[in-house]
Amino acid sequence: MTSSWINNLDNITMNQCSTDSNSSTRCSTQGIDIQCYLILESNTQKIFIAIICIVMGxxxxxxxxxxxxxxxxxxRLRKKPSYLFIxxxxxxxxxxxxxxxYSFIDFHVFHGAGTPSVxxxxxxxxxxxxxASLGSLLLTAFDRYICIHKPSSYKLMVTRKRALLALTVMWISTTIISYLPLMGVNCCDLEVTCSELFPLIGNKFLSSWIVLVVILLSAIIFSYSHILWKAHRHTSYMKKHNIQAEKGQARVRLDIMLTKTLALVLIVLIVCWSPALIIMIHSLIYTLDAKTKAVFAFCSTLCLVNSxxxxIVYALRSRELRRRLIRVLRKLKCLKKPSESQDSQEANGAGRNLAFEATGDDTLCDTEVSI
Structure with missing residues (x-):
């Protein structure tokens, strides 16, 4: 079944590609005409893309x-709402x-697509x-926003039950949206213009998904920008009034760390998502040439870079997770040492663990304002 359209690849050229939904090859029930979407022209590009996907994956x-x-x-960690979002x-x-x-290498390197349903x-x-990754980022951003702007009522507003409910709604809604093309919302069943970048995907569905992604990214950027602004304002206030108290200086250091982390978050989001989204939007307005499609293939891997x-940005910069990781590494290190010294080391480690747990119990924000 799959070989029926692979044997015809050499007979189709790029200038014969059409986004017309009535195309018999584009909407065949036996296979997909993928020639128009094979955007990697040389073996060097294919090898490079394969290495990127394998290493980063x-x-x-x-x-x-x-x-x-x-x-x-x-x-303790898995009961906290913030770590549910993470x-x-x-x-x-x-x-x-x-x-x-897997899908990117299979399609662009090995030219495997299968039937339309597959x-x-x-x-x-x-x-x-x-x-779902962007949705989780948005919920994490809202969690941080409430923690910073309404610290007194944070634990009452962000409960484990509400966090689970928000995550359930997010995953169900994103699953339904993502599989709409499989359920019939594609360019063949609806007889609308097909996308130049994605087989069987209509431009209307692609434009709707782009709008959704832009809304998610805008909400994330808005939330973190407000947190960033408040942290910057608080730091400026402390320095302006020359507050030298130990508690004040500790808060300044937290604000500076928060500012650096949030700046990194915003840079990563913009750098990883903007190129692919720009080319997607461009494809809805203008016809793309082969070079632009090849650029899109490499820009798509930036979304994998974001993942x-x-x-590193959201988890390992959290104090509690770093402490948890350190404890695990210490336990693994202890396993390699002689058994006679193991008991004393575990006792010392247990004491340190209790200290670590105590420092985290009274923190207002579950991730200790690290993001």
Whole structure:
């Protein structure tokens, strides 16, 4: 079945590609005409893309698995709403690294697509993972926003039950949206203009998804910008009035750390998502040439970079997770040492662990204002 359209690839040229939904090859039930979407022209580009996806995908998988293990092996952390949001983010990024890397290499390097249903199922998985990642980022941003702007009522407003409800609604809604093309909302069933970038995807659905992503990104940027502005204003106030108290100086250091982290968050979001979104929007207005499509392939991998950076920015910069990681590493180190010294080391380690737990119990924000 798949070979029926692979044998015809050499007979179709790029200038014969059409986005007309009535095209028999584009909307065939036996296979997909993918010639128009094979945007990597040389073997060098294919090898380079494969290496990028494999390396970044592997790092992304390891990082997010580490984050999930750190959270779910700690009874205290997995009960906190903030770490539920981070767990959702890590899960979405883990899915993105697995599904995107496999699908991207299979399609653009090995020219594998399968039947329309199989292709739309895989594309829906990619869409779901990246959309859920942005949704998790938005919930994390709102969590931080409430923590900074309404600290006195934070624990009353952001409860574990509400966090689970928000995550459930987010995952269900993103799943439905992502698999709409598989359920019939595609350019063939609706007989609308097909996208130049994604097989079987209509321009109307693509434009709607772009609007959704832009709204999510704008809300994230808005939330973090306000947090950034408040942190900057508080730091300026402390310096202007020359407040030298120990508590005041500690707050200034926290504000500076928060400012650096949020600036990094905004830079990562803009750098990773803007290029791909700009080309998608451009494809809705103008016809794309082969070079622009090749550029889009490399820009798409930046979204995978975002999933690789998220664990570092959102999880490993958290004090509690760093402490958790240090404790695990210390335990692993103790296993390699002689058994006679192990008991004393574990006793000392237990004391340090209790101290660590105590420092985190009274913090207002679950992630200790690290993001």
């Amino acid at each position: 592997a790092l992304c998988i390891l990082e997010n698995i580490l984050v999930l293990c750190m959270i779910f092996t700690s009874v 767990s959702s983010l890590a899960t979405a990024d883990l899915l993105a690294s697995l599904i995107f890397s 292709f739309l199922f895989k594309l829906g998985g990619v869409t779901l993972s990246f959309t 690789m950076v998220n664990p």
